[in-house]
Amino acid sequence: MTLRPLRPAERPRPLGEALLQILPGVIIEGLLLGCVYAMIALGYSMVYGVLGLINFAHSEVFMIGAIAGAEVFRYGQPAAPNTFVLLAAAILVGGSVAGLVAVGIERLAYRPLRRRTSNRLVPLITAIGVSFFLQDLVRLIEGLWHNEFYLNYPSCTPIEHPVKLPLGTEVQVKAIIVIAVAMLMMIGLTLLVKRTRMGKAIRAVAHDAQTASLMGVNPDQVISRTFLLGGFLGGVAGVLFGIMFTQVNPFVGFVPGLKAFTAAVLGGIGSIPGAMVGGLVLGMIETVGGTYLPLFTNGAVGSEYTDILAFAVLVLLLLVRPQGLMGKASSDRA
């Protein structure tokens, strides 16, 4: 999304050398974006796993996390002893608020439908409605609270100090933080799903809800917890997104949400490692494409086409391999 423009002075040099020189920076940016996509994609994928529903409102869960994090910075900055403590608080609050909102959405909007209809379009359309409703609800709340709905994350603080990496690349501290937090969360989630009783219950419901309920698993409870987990990850992704791009608003969720869904499909929807891999791959494709397309076409095709690139990946993938990179082939999946 944010790309370093190549300065005109670098043009006369051999193209290959210029390309190589910016490569490490591009890879780190791709990794950053990929981490955020991966964390959002996990929410889509887990919910799809247990409910078979594309939770369109998940992009708003992400947005609410980002906004809640910004509020923590707004109120905490004068009082907090240290930016890093504040950052940790923002991540925790953003994740928790988003997780609770996700649980609330499931309880109020999706659960009544589950009892009543088996039609597949109805929950999907409901999810879109919830998504629209939340965008304006947050705008209304922020508007009444602060009389504006564009919120800023702090910049020029210790988290933006540059750090030298081995290959001569400079990155900001916050890039390292984002990648580290994302990695930790994803490892944590994997352990949770693989090793704990709760994780086993989630996997059982995803595999076959009816049989799981016969074995004494309460599917409603498991679904609630899945939303909580997915929402927490999405909210943390929102805070990380805010730290990277510094400005957030109630409509900030739409595009990353769509991209993250693409990532979830890319990896194989329903698969947790798939969502992570899909997110990282999509982040890389986007950043590399966005940087090198203008270079190779001499500026004719600019970085504004990265969004189209992501959708093209989605469409092609669904046509060629609808089960995704890591998904299982299944006749009714697509």
Add this chain to the structure above:
Amino acid sequence: MNERRNSAILLAAGVLSAALLMLHPHGTLSLLPVLAVMAACLTAKASRWVQGVVLAGILVVAVPMAGIQNSFLFELGTQIGIYAALALGLNIVVGMAGLLDLGYAGFFGLGAYTWAIFGSPQANELLAGNHFPLAGWPYFYLFVVLAVMVAALTGVLIGLPALRLRGDYLAVVTLGLGQVVRLLANNLDHPLNITNGPQGISPIERPPIGWLTHGLDTLGIHVPPVLGYSIFFYFLVLAIAGAVVLISTRLDRSRFGRAWVAIREDEMAAQSVGISVIKAKVLAFATGAAFSGAMGAVFAAKQLFVSPDSFTFLQSITILVMVLLGGMGSIRGAILGAAAVTLLNIEILKNLSDSLNSLRQSGFVLDLGFLRYDFASIPSQLEPAKYERMIFGLIIVLMMIFRPSGLIPEQRHRLELEGKE
């Protein structure tokens, strides 16, 4: 017996409300009875003939007569007509065939740009010489047909690969493709300037309407050109919407209509009884796209201006809300939904915002002793017109939970959605 009584009431109410509208064309209060009667025509159990006659009488006689004095009526009618045609098109895709298309506004944009580029000097950027804009008699109408073909063809090209996917994947792919259309419109101003980018294209030519103003002159009605165009677009949109209603009805009762129902209910079973699933789906997709393309071209001429902002995701969802409100698969429902949402958008929310503003400017201070509230401090953030997303979202969620088959349910859908089998 009951039906006969209803018909008589409907006819009487129609005549009265039409007379009221023609006598007092400026009052909001005289618009309400007409709207109520039209809604009743769509919902009540009455003779089809009476319903048709009352609707036609109001739309072809009463509204234009009143509209000559209050041109806002033409604007309202044209907007509702455009949206009704769009809702009917989406109704075929979502309602009848059960394919969730979230990029529907993209086809509208395609149609709009088809005329916008050639009906303005924009095309001179692409083709040598100075042949554009194409003004004059047949061009606009030719381009409406062309817009239909472009949209339908794009629908086929997108549909052939995308419609192999199961429902929810299709939703995301169409959502993505709708975004792609908007992004292309936004960015195709370089290296070759095709769409003029975010600034949009303006001014766009309108077809000449000398024949209409002359005709009205000989009838003794003198209209200024601006009003002439209002009348022209009102009747053009009415005619296209009428054709769309006719096509929808015929398709619904055709072999394809039944195939769509079968596919919607159980794709596998439909395939195994010999229905060509892909063919039927692509036909639904292309028909919906074609309606949208036609209205796009008309919209471009009417507004004199198009930009990528005219066909966003919000626009697609607005049309979807119309279909859901009326009832998926229901033709009358789509029309009612289009009218209700358009009125909500351009009349009710705007009026509420206006009255909130005047309340704020009134300087009134509510003082109850223990409670004191200065009306000037009502935050401007509260204006209802700013919250269409919230309102649409709420409509969607409530409809899906409490009445998924819509205000005028289509019978087969009612069975499916409410489980009353």
